[in-house]
Amino acid sequence: MTTPLSKPKRKDPTKRTRIPSLPPGKRSREAHGLTAMAAVGRFALQVCNECQKVQYPPRQICSNCLNDKLFWRDVNNGGKLLAETKLQHSNDTYFRDRIPWRLGIVIADAGPSIVAHLGEDCIRDQRVRMSLSIDRAGNAVITARPEKPTQLEEDDVQLREMAFNPKDRRVLIVDGKTELGLRIAENMVAAGARDVFVGSAEPWRSSSYLDKINDLERTSIYSLDVTDTESVKELASMIGDKVEILVNNSYHLRMGGLVDKFDINTAHDEMEIHYHGLMRLAAFFGPIMKLRSADGPHGASAWLNVLSAYALINNPDLATYSASQAAALSLSQCLRSEMAAGGIRVLNAFTGPIEDEWQQIAPPPKLIPDTVAKRIIKGLQDGKEDIIIGAVAEEICARIAENAKEIERTIKL
Amino acid sequence: MHNENKKPTQLLELVTAITRGNIKVIDLTMTLDRKVPTIVLPPELGQSWPFRMEEISKYNEKGPATYWNNFSCGEHTGTHFDAPIHWISGKDLPNNSTDTIEPEKFIAHACVVDCCREAEKNPDYLLTIDDVCSWEKTYGKIPPRSWLLMRTDWSMKKTPEEYLNLDDEGAHTPGPHEELIPWLIDERDVIGFGCEDVGTDAGQASNFKTPMPCHHLMHGRGRFGLPALTNLDKLPAQGTVIITPPLKIRQGSGSPVRVLALIEE
Numbered sequence: 054m055t056t057p058l059s060k061p062k063r064k065d066p067t068k069r070t071r072i073p074s075l076p077p078g079k080r081s082r083e084a085h086g087l088t089a090m091a092a093v094g095r096f097a098l099q100v101c102n103e104c105q106k107v108q109y110p111p112r113q114i115c116s117n118c119l120n121d122k123l124f125w126r127d128v129n130n131g132g133k134l135l136a137e138t139k140l141q142h143s144n145d146t147y148f149r150d151r152i153p154w155r156l157g158i159v160i161a162d163a164g165p166s167i168v169a170h171l172g173e174d175c176i177r178d179q180r181v182r183m184s185l186s187i188d189r190a191g192n193a194v195i196t197a198r199p200e201k202p203t204q205l206e207e208d209d210v211q212l213r214e215m216a217f218n219p220k221d222r223r224v225l226i227v228d229g230k231t232e233l234g235l236r237i238a239e240n241m242v243a244a245g246a247r248d249v250f251v252g253s254a255e256p257w258r259s260s261s262y263l264d265k266i267n268d269l270e271r272t273s274i275y276s277l278d279v280t281d282t283e284s285v286k287e288l289a290s291m292i293g294d295k296v297e298i299l300v301n302n303s304y305h306l307r308m309g310g311l312v313d314k315f316d317i318n319t320a321h322d323e324m325e326i327h328y329h330g331l332m333r334l335a336a337f338f339g340p341i342m343k344l345r346s347a348d349g350p351h352g353a354s355a356w357l358n359v360l361s362a363y364a365l366i367n368n369p370d371l372a373t374y375s376a377s378q379a380a381a382l383s384l385s386q387c388l389r390s391e392m393a394a395g396g397i398r399v400l401n402a403f404t405g406p407i408e409d410e411w412q413q414i415a416p417p418p419k420l421i422p423d424t425v426a427k428r429i430i431k432g433l434q435d436g437k438e439d440i441i442i443g444a445v446a447e448e449i450c451a452r453i454a455e456n457a458k459e460i461e462r463t464i465k466l
Numbered sequence: 467m468h469n470e471n472k473k474p475t476q477l478l479e480l481v482t483a484i485t486r487g488n489i490k491v492i493d494l495t496m497t498l499d500r501k502v503p504t505i506v507l508p509p510e511l512g513q514s515w516p517f518r519m520e521e522i523s524k525y526n527e528k529g530p531a532t533y534w535n536n537f538s539c540g541e542h543t544g545t546h547f548d549a550p551i552h553w554i555s556g557k558d559l560p561n562n563s564t565d566t567i568e569p570e571k572f573i574a575h576a577c578v579v580d581c582c583r584e585a586e587k588n589p590d591y592l593l594t595i596d597d598v599c600s601w602e603k604t605y606g607k608i609p610p611r612s613w614l615l616m617r618t619d620w621s622m623k624k625t626p627e628e629y630l631n632l633d634d635e636g637a638h639t640p641g642p643h644e645e646l647i648p649w650l651i652d653e654r655d656v657i658g659f660g661c662e663d664v665g666t667d668a669g670q671a672s673n674f675k676t677p678m679p680c681h682h683l684m685h686g687r688g689r690f691g692l693p694a695l696t697n698l699d700k701l702p703a704q705g706t707v708i709i710t711p712p713l714k715i716r717q718g719s720g721s722p723v724r725v726l727a728l729i730e731e
Contacts, residue, residue: 256625256626256627257503257506257625257626257627257629257630257632258506258632259632259633259634278500280516280518281500281516281518282518282520283500284500316512318512318513318515319512321515322513
């Protein structure tokens with residue numbers, strides 16, 4: 054059985070904090086095909102266009118027929134554990150700090166022999182299921198767990214390195230005054246979060262959602278205004294060293310176009326909250342989270358931004374909102390790069406239209422905030438990097454991949 | 467033309483009196499910082515910016531010898547001056563914006579009416595004509611071209627929530643009764659109305675028969691507003707001179723203003 058997570062203990066203030074290190078980081082261009090698949094939670098490998106052989110590790114030409122047309126396809130993630138070992142020694146700093154570490158060879162049903170990281174409960178000769186996970190260095194690796202899920206497998210030490218189950222973790226939710234903020238808080242508590250810190254701006258403006266958050270257990274409300282540098286700095290100085298998962302759900306959406314609706318004020322507010330707000334959070338929470346990414350089982354681990362799918366393509370009915378989301382997305386990519394150097398993963402959740410007051414007249418299908426929250430939690434638990442939520446977001450991503458010009462022409466019907 | 471032989475005795479006396487402390491300078495202005503609450507409007511309307519400041523440099527690589535900042539706020543953030551152009555009723559009056567109002571209007575006498583007890587009992591308290599007449603019996607008639615400042619000690623509220631005092635029916639803050647405004651203009655020729663809370667009109671004024679009367683009727687007759695004042699408790703009922711020049715913003719509807727009060731000891 055997987056060793057259960059020990060109950061979170063307070064940190065011994067006399068002990069030195071472990072400095073973060075990363076597993077080996079260089080990958081080939083082909084290998085990053087695995088990263089792309091892992092980011093969205095697919096188990097996909099290269100398949101030869103000619104002879105259909107499934108390739109692993111990623112390569113430029115088929116290992117069977119030398120054809121150079123290899124395409125990424127979803128493949129069966131089952132296999133049999135052929136051999137297993139426990140790493141007791143490593144010259145690599147990252148693994149030295151984490152030994153013993155289980156590794157094994159899986160004969161995949163899809164064909165190749167795969168060296169995989171093994172969950173605690175894997176038994177030789179038994180069947181396993183594999184996943185593409187992203188390691189601390191931001192690269193895809195293959196992890197294997199028993200075919201049938203085992204008790205407490207979410208507590209597996211390896212999984213806690215590559216996925217971000219809120220269980221026993223301390224979470225900061227940036228905006229507690231939206232329904233989505235409330236549902237994320239509720240679902241975090243339900244998922245077993247140790248502490249949920251919730252931010253609130255403009256204390257004079259009441260919010261029924263914040264009132265409900267106030268009634269949740271293990272939840273505390275803090276003053277946080279992402280448009281105010283001092284506010285972000287102040288909260289980071291107070292609780293920055295306790296945040297293990299930061300959920301940036303900053304939100305300011307107003308409908309409107311561009312040419313027929315000139316409104317710099319609204320666009321300014323959207324940019325302040327989505328873009329400059331992210332800058333402030335990054336500047337003051339980023340460094341301390343990076344410092345603590347190797348701080349034992351309760352170190353900092355992930356940063357998640359809740360973005361709109363319209364960050365990927367502008368919706369002319371939400372012109373400046375979409376642009377501010379695109380700005381946030383671009384910045385989040387830099388954040389991902391900079392935080393990865395310190396072992397913190399940046400995840401983005403992309404949602405379609407949400408059923409809330411500001412998107413009241415947007416046509417269905419719309420997501421209810423609780424669904425978005427649940428998918429966010431699931432994405433964190435699975436260790437995905439790009440969490441695409443809902444049919445509209447999925448369709449947008451698929452159509453951009455297929456033909457970005459087509460969706461640009463047809464997005465506003 | 468200046469007469470080089472004549473000394474400006476009145477002005478010199480004023481400056482001497484200030485230096486000696488015979489005339490005290492009281493600052494009626496709230497400090498501008500990020501915590502200053504902004505007026506709350508329905509979210510679908512345009513919003514006034516809060517005060518924000520971003521450092522340009524602080525004796526560092528961005529500017530080794532200098533400390534300076536860029537700041538942003540609305541024209542009506544903090545202690546501020548409301549010009550007639552701010553309201554639709556004053557939009558066509560001459561000299562109605564911060565850059566065109568005659569500068570002599572920025573130095574004027576102020577009467578201070580103490581409504582602290584009433585405001586404490588009732589946050590929706592409205593100052594009426596009867597209240598002012600009763601005040602005049604004790605303190606004398608309001609001189610022409612005076613400000614009427616409504617003291618409520620509202621500036622001493624400890625949190626932004628208490629200061630804005632919102633519930634699901636809107637704000638509950640004191641202000642002038644709608645009948646008081648035309649009376650102040652026609653019978654007393656006031657220059658404007660000032661108060662300690664976030665706007666010159668009472669919190670519930672949009673529900674009056676004449677909605678927002680202090681804005682609509684004052685600005686409609688070319689008079690001014692001076693909300694979010696502090697330290698009114700330090701002023702006498704009559705005899706204060708206040709200096710209230712807004713920034714000279716082209717077509718400005720108002721601006722944050724440093725209100726200085728001069729009182730004779």
